[in-house]
Amino acid sequence: MTNVSGPETPAIVAEDVRKAERTDRIVGTVQRQGALAVLVVVVLIALATFPNFRSFDNAATILVAAAPPMLIALGMTFVIITGGIDLSVGSLYVLGGVLAAWASQYGVLAAFLLPLAVCGAIGLANGVIIAYTRMAPFIVTLAALLGARGLMRAISSEGSETYLVQSDAFRKLGNGSFLDIGYQVWLVAALVLIGIVVLARSRFGASVYAVGGSEDAASLMGVPVRRTKVWVYVLSGLLAGLAGAINAAKLGSGVTVLGVGMELDAIAAVVIGGTLLTGGAGTIAGTIAGVLLLGVIQNLINQVGNLNSNWQQVISGAFLALVVVVQTYLARLRRVT
Amino acid sequence: MSTETMATRPVVDAARIRAWLPKYGVYAAIVLLVVYNIFFTPYFATWSNLRIQLIQVAPIVIVALGMALVIGTEGIDLSVGSVMALAAAFIPLYLGYGVVAAILVALLAGVAVGLINGILVARVGLQPIVATLALFVGGRGLAVVISEGKLVDIRNADFLYLGSGDLLGIPVLVWIAALMVLVVGFVVRRTVFGRRLLAIGGNRPAAELAGLPVKRVLITVYVVCAVLASIAGLLSVARIQSSDASSVGLLIELSAITAVVVGGTPLTGGKVRVLGTVAGALLMQLVIATMIKHNLQPSTTEMVQAVIILIAVYVARERKTR
Numbered sequence: 001m002t003n004v005s006g007p008e009t010p011a012i013v014a015e016d017v018r019k020a021e022r023t024d025r026i027v028g029t030v031q032r033q034g035a036l037a038v039l040v041v042v043v044l045i046a047l048a049t050f051p052n053f054r055s056f057d058n059a060a061t062i063l064v065a066a067a068p069p070m071l072i073a074l075g076m077t078f079v080i081i082t083g084g085i086d087l088s089v090g091s092l093y094v095l096g097g098v099l100a101a102w103a104s105q106y107g108v109l110a111a112f113l114l115p116l117a118v119c120g121a122i123g124l125a126n127g128v129i130i131a132y133t134r135m136a137p138f139i140v141t142l143a144a145l146l147g148a149r150g151l152m153r154a155i156s157s158e159g160s161e162t163y164l165v166q167s168d169a170f171r172k173l174g175n176g177s178f179l180d181i182g183y184q185v186w187l188v189a190a191l192v193l194i195g196i197v198v199l200a201r202s203r204f205g206a207s208v209y210a211v212g213g214s215e216d217a218a219s220l221m222g223v224p225v226r227r228t229k230v231w232v233y234v235l236s237g238l239l240a241g242l243a244g245a246i247n248a249a250k251l252g253s254g255v256t257v258l259g260v261g262m263e264l265d266a267i268a269a270v271v272i273g274g275t276l277l278t279g280g281a282g283t284i285a286g287t288i289a290g291v292l293l294l295g296v297i298q299n300l301i302n303q304v305g306n307l308n309s310n311w312q313q314v315i316s317g318a319f320l321a322l323v324v325v326v327q328t329y330l331a332r333l334r335r336v337t
Numbered sequence: 338m339s340t341e342t343m344a345t346r347p348v349v350d351a352a353r354i355r356a357w358l359p360k361y362g363v364y365a366a367i368v369l370l371v372v373y374n375i376f377f378t379p380y381f382a383t384w385s386n387l388r389i390q391l392i393q394v395a396p397i398v399i400v401a402l403g404m405a406l407v408i409g410t411e412g413i414d415l416s417v418g419s420v421m422a423l424a425a426a427f428i429p430l431y432l433g434y435g436v437v438a439a440i441l442v443a444l445l446a447g448v449a450v451g452l453i454n455g456i457l458v459a460r461v462g463l464q465p466i467v468a469t470l471a472l473f474v475g476g477r478g479l480a481v482v483i484s485e486g487k488l489v490d491i492r493n494a495d496f497l498y499l500g501s502g503d504l505l506g507i508p509v510l511v512w513i514a515a516l517m518v519l520v521v522g523f524v525v526r527r528t529v530f531g532r533r534l535l536a537i538g539g540n541r542p543a544a545e546l547a548g549l550p551v552k553r554v555l556i557t558v559y560v561v562c563a564v565l566a567s568i569a570g571l572l573s574v575a576r577i578q579s580s581d582a583s584s585v586g587l588l589i590e591l592s593a594i595t596a597v598v599v600g601g602t603p604l605t606g607g608k609v610r611v612l613g614t615v616a617g618a619l620l621m622q623l624v625i626a627t628m629i630k631h632n633l634q635p636s637t638t639e640m641v642q643a644v645i646i647l648i649a650v651y652v653a654r655e656r657k658t659r
Contacts, residue, residue, distance in 0.1 A: 136604050139650050143643040150639030277464050310481040317475020
């Protein structure tokens with residue numbers, strides 16, 4: 001800005017630009033991969049200090065526990081990159097679990113299709129209302145949080161009835177493993193890979209970033225803004241329903257008391273993973289690191305026998321604050337240089 | 338309901354109704370519900386029922402007032418439930434030093450949380466939802482750690498008076514909530530601070546250019562919100578006569594935001610409707626009470642609440658685009 005050009009400035013300017021670009025790249029990388037870096041450090045420390053952490057079984061346990069939150073956070077990443085938010089996922093997760101457990105009496109396929117259909121439909125309603133009435137995503141999905149929880153209670157006799165999974169095959173899907181790693185983990189890994197490709201390489205992914213970056217600009221460029229918004233909420237609903245279904249398969253029943261506050265945990269994981277709530281930026285790899293980081297912290301706290309398990313929340317909150325503060329400073333540094 | 342009137346009257350009146358509905362729709366809905374209940378619900382129009390409803394809604398009103406101020410600055414505060422839990426956790430620890438000491442410590446906890454939220458929002462520049470999310474997650478954990486996860490019965494009569502006592506025949510809790518409504522209403526309407534708050538919420542860059550102490554006002558707003566939440570927390574403890582950090586104020590942030598939004602305060606800031614917020618809280622409480630009296634299940638109540646929120650926000654949205 002201050003470079004008033006004289007005859008000898010071009011070289012200096014070029015040097016400045018190169019320097020700025022380098023800072024920009026470093027800051028950007030740290031911002032994007034910060035959660036991953038912290039995760040690696042935490043895991044290394046844990047490996048060195050906790051003998052029980054080192055076992056393969058423990059790693060598998062962490063991954064299986066992280067599977068449902070991972071799916072929810074995956075959908076949330078898409079929503080947040082468009083500049084939106086989805087508070088209904090915790091309710092949809094529980095609803096999906098109850099529906100899956102109930103539907104399992106009609107076979108494995110029904111156990112998956114019913115929660116996907118219902119939760120997808122609620123996601124669709126969210127998306128259509130948000131995209132076409134321009135009501136705040138926060139409020140629309142807050143209403144969906146209440147509505148979906150009401151629906152869940154209505155079909156479970158006010159939460160008192162627990163549907164047991166009737167299908168052995170469905171339960172096996174939840175508890176079985178391939179190469180000693182749970183089926184759920186494989187499923188999640190596959191979906192995450194698809195998510196990464198879709199977000200980074202597809203036209204839809206480009207639209208998601210464009211809508212979050214600047215809705216008006218995206219609209220002018222011919223990006224289908226409304227359709228993109230509708231789809232991210234459908235995606236979020238579907239993934240939350242699926243997360244509920246695989247959890248029901250694991251537990252063998254549709255538990256009605258889960259999921260409270262889960263939407264905020266998912267948002268926390270996404271934010272720790274470097275996705276900005278202002279939209280337009282973020283990666284799925286970051287989100288995965290965010291979910292795993294929270295999972296590893298929980299696992300470590302469980303390992304320290306004398307440490308009250310309530311510390312988990314305190315430490316997660318502190319981590320969240322630390323990471324977002326660092327991110328904000330980095331973002332500012334980037335803008336200045 | 339209004340389509341009929343709109344069709345039979347000239348255009349001017351239709352426009353008037355459209356302008357009237359977002360402003361007074363909440364009050365109209367309350368009146369309709371009350372009239373309906375008086376005629377069709379047994380034991381509704383009794384003093385004891387009114388008492389119960391008011392006592393139940395008082396803490397939500399107090400939290401929602403603070404939330405309305407924060408939303409007026411285009412912010413949001415997800416940590417209010419955790420602040421209530423923190424206040425609840427401190428009460429039994431310090432009640433041995435006297436009621437005043439216990440209350441002061443609970444209020445101080447609110448001040449501390451509010452300062453952290455406010456500094457993260459105003460100085461660090463975090464988005465309010467992220468800044469307060471950290472304490473939403475960590476605050477309740479801390480409260481449970483402090484209380485060692487125990488549910489503690491409270492027997493101090495002076496303290497319990499706050500939650501179950503009467504003054505001139507009206508519950509103390511209700512007096513306190515009413516006082517808070519008056520104070521917040523006065524601050525918003527009649528003070529420089531209130532005007533600055535609205536200016537910041539309306540257009541922050543402009544407020545900065547105009548030389549308003551933006552950061553200070555924002556920090557104060559978050560402190561006020563958290564202190565109101567800790568008041569609600571200690572009153573809840575006094576009402577339930579026990580302190581349980583894992584359940585006090587759970588999900589109240591959603592009830593408070595609902596009350597504010599249904600009351601006509603836009604999430605986009607620049608406007609605070611104090612009486613509307615009270616009305617929003619009362620309406621939601623009335624809906625719940627009505628459905629319970631008619632033996633409708635909580636599931637139905639939740640779905641109806643969802644619809645009310647959507648209608649209220651949709652109606653308010655129309656006015657903004659006009």
